[in-house]
Amino acid sequence: MPRTKFVVGNWKMYTTIDQARDLAAAVVRDLGGEDRVRVAVCPPFPWLTAVAELVAHSPVELGAQNCYPANEGAFTGEVSPIMIREAGCRYVILGHSERRHGLGESDEFIRRKVRFALDTGLDVILCVGETLAEREAGQLHDVTSRQLTSALDGLERERVARRLTIAYEPIWAIGTGHNATPEQAQEAHRFLRDRLRGMFGEETAEAVPISYGGSVKPENAAAIMGQPDVDGALVGGASLKAESFLAIVWAAV
Numbered sequence: 117m118p119r120t121k122f123v124v125g126n127w128k129m130y131t132t133i134d135q136a137r138d139l140a141a142a143v144v145r146d147l148g149g150e151d152r153v154r155v156a157v158c159p160p161f162p163w164l165t166a167v168a169e170l171v172a173h174s175p176v177e178l179g180a181q182n183c184y185p186a187n188e189g190a191f192t193g194e195v196s197p198i199m200i201r202e203a204g205c206r207y208v209i210l211g212h213s214e215r216r217h218g219l220g221e222s223d224e225f226i227r228r229k230v231r232f233a234l235d236t237g238l239d240v241i242l243c244v245g246e247t248l249a250e251r252e253a254g255q256l257h258d259v260t261s262r263q264l265t266s267a268l269d270g271l272e273r274e275r276v277a278r279r280l281t282i283a284y285e286p287i288w289a290i291g292t293g294h295n296a297t298p299e300q301a302q303e304a305h306r307f308l309r310d311r312l313r314g315m316f317g318e319e320t321a322e323a324v325p326i327s328y329g330g331s332v333k334p335e336n337a338a339a340i341m342g343q344p345d346v347d348g349a350l351v352g353g354a355s356l357k358a359e360s361f362l363a364i365v366w367a368a369v
């Protein structure tokens with residue numbers, strides 16, 4: 117069965133509450149009843165409940181950008197998967213490079229989060245990707261394979277097949293305007309799918325969507341998502357305007 121394309125807006129630490137409401141309302145309005153592509157938005161934590169109300173009863177789904185691997189506790193400043201669920205989210209983004217590299221999150225910490233989020237009923241969007249230095253040193257496969265294996269090893273096939281999305285986000289392409297070429301994206305995605313096949317078998321590897329992230333724009337979206345192993349996009353900057361985000365969504369149809 118062909119995989120339905122999945123386009124996710126990662127709003128990062130942008131938007132005021134008014135901008136978040138306007139953006140969510142515009143995405144809901146402009147998407148209409150479109151169901152040939154799956155669409156989700158991931159606002160900052162404080163706006164989740166407000167955006168949840170706006171996307172309710174629409175095909176637009178909601179995700180959070182992070183979580184802590186505990187239900188509750190003395191973890192000042194952290195947000196639990198249960199809270200995220202209660203706020204109306206289906207998804208959580210984990211392992212984003214801005215947290216791995218900017219905030220020092222380890223493979224082991226991300227592994228714990230992935231398990232906790234799945235146990236709580238959240239679907240996980242797991243980000244993997246290499247730095248420019250790693251790519252130039254020929255380490256693309258080693259790095260992304262390590263990130264994937266560390267986060268997923270030991271999970272049940274069923275969970276991986278139904279509840280997980282991989283986002284390949286080469287760090288050198290994030291926020292730089294320099295997207296991976298469609299061929300570079302396809303090569304990395306095919307490698308990741310082969311790794312999934314090795315870990316979980318053919319059926320699971322074919323079921324898991326692998327989305328691309330890193331300077332996705334309306335101008336490059338169709339070519340990148342047109343590759344056989346690219347199943348969608350994780351969009352940063354261009355998701356902050358309904359017009360550019362929806363143009364990327366239409367490129368996926």
Ligand code: 13P
Nearest residue numbers: 126290291330331352353
């Ligand atoms: P940009 O689309 O701004 O490059 O960000 C990509 C990203 O990090 C999405 O998670």
